[in-house]
Amino acid sequence: MFFSVVIPTYNRKPILEKCLQALEQQQFDAGEIAGYEVVVVDDGSTDGTVDWLQTNASEFPHVRLFQQDHQGPAAARNLGVEKASGDTIIFIDSDLVVTEGFLQAHADGLQSGQRSAVSSQQPLETQNSAPPTPHPISSPVFTYGRVINTANFDDPTAEPYKITDFSAAYFATGNVAIARIWLEKAGLFDTRFQLYGWEDLELGVRLKQLGLTLIKCPDAVGYHWHPPFALSQLPNLIDKEIERGKMGVLFYQKHPTWNVRMMIQMTWIHRVLWGVLSIGGRLNERTMAPFLQWLIDRGKPQLSLEVARIFLNWYNVQGVYEAYAEMQSER
Known part of the structure; x- marks a missing residue:
């Protein structure tokens, strides 16, 4: 599978730098993951994000930058999917810092979920034979990684998991991997959600109606940074x-x-x-x-x-x- 990590961003340049640096440090099995790209969609930032990315492009060889007028994250993610080269999309936010095994964890989760889905569809007499090799985009599954909230800007990945980090969401774009074919079948994000909230959970309702199964993937860890409350x-x-x-x-x-x-x-x-x-x-x-x-x-x-x-x-x-x-x- 080839991953396209789609990241909408709006005026988050300091933490975006840490986000992209972490994505450049990925370690994975080339036999399972053919490669990856990072599709950054700038949603009309006014903090110099675009100039900074263009000036420092050599530091982020996996990054492809696209721009749009400020229309909200739903439109930005749709543009990212449209421009993506991969058969599998990972959505994260631009204030998320991931570990070096992030892509591999999502790949393992998807492969495991796909094998389970294929095996459950096999007749009983064939289930004891060698397990079938699933096509990377055929089975209706997606993975949802763990998101740990932190206010530690200098070392965001040092934050431990807390009970308040638990999420019961079915589909949330803070840390999720899904074959692009299912996004396209569901109709992508509704761009009428231009203000804050719900565009990802609304798409999740449509994905659930298509019969997709959520695979929890706690090893795909992302640290969601936010400044200390004031x-x-x-x-x-x-x-x-x-x-x-x-x-x-x-x-x-x-x-x-x-x-x-x-x-x-x-x-x-x-x-x-x-x-x-x-x-x-x-x-x-x-x-x-x-x-x-x-x-x-x-x-x-x-x-x-x-x-x-x-x-x-x-x-x-x-x-x-x-x-x-x-x-x-x-x-």
């Missing part, structure tokens, strides 16, 4: 929650199921839960700022962020219902 980040985080609410309603409009309602927090359960915990929005970025800063000053920025999620989730639920009411009024 109060100055709150306005942007609040905006993202409101945007996520709006995109959640688009998700539900396409797939009006209870499962999607639960995912996007558009249920009375979430409305009551976050309404009670935030005291109807009275616990917010203003009233809780002193306590959040107190936690930060004591070296607990992650705990401060988790506490802030009380009112961030309330903003998200409010955004969902406001967007849903607007959608209903337009009918």
